[in-house]
Amino acid sequence: MRTAMENQSVYRTDDRPEELLRTLEQLERDLDRCVELNRPMLGGERYLTDRELSERLKISRRTLQEHRSSHEIPYYCICGKILYRESDIERMLEEHYFGLP
16 A cells, blocks of 8 residues: 555656756757857868858848958958958957947
8 A cells, every 4th residue: 555655756747857858958059059159270260151250240141242342351262152260350340449438
């Protein structure tokens, strides 16, 4: 014969496994994003694609293309693929920064 305590544990729901699963899924998404963002360097430099740079600068890819066409932004074209050296972009942003006096 079961005691009242044993019966209670059979019917009680435990949210911990579901919470652990959600946490693990979030961790997996975070790790995937880290791997995507931290590609290996080439010659000690990181290079960004159009999509990555437009997201960082919060401008459209079309606007980025206009800056490229007007030679306002340095880039490389390798086999039709446009790449931006991260250090060039950072330097350009610093040169054009107008901070508070």
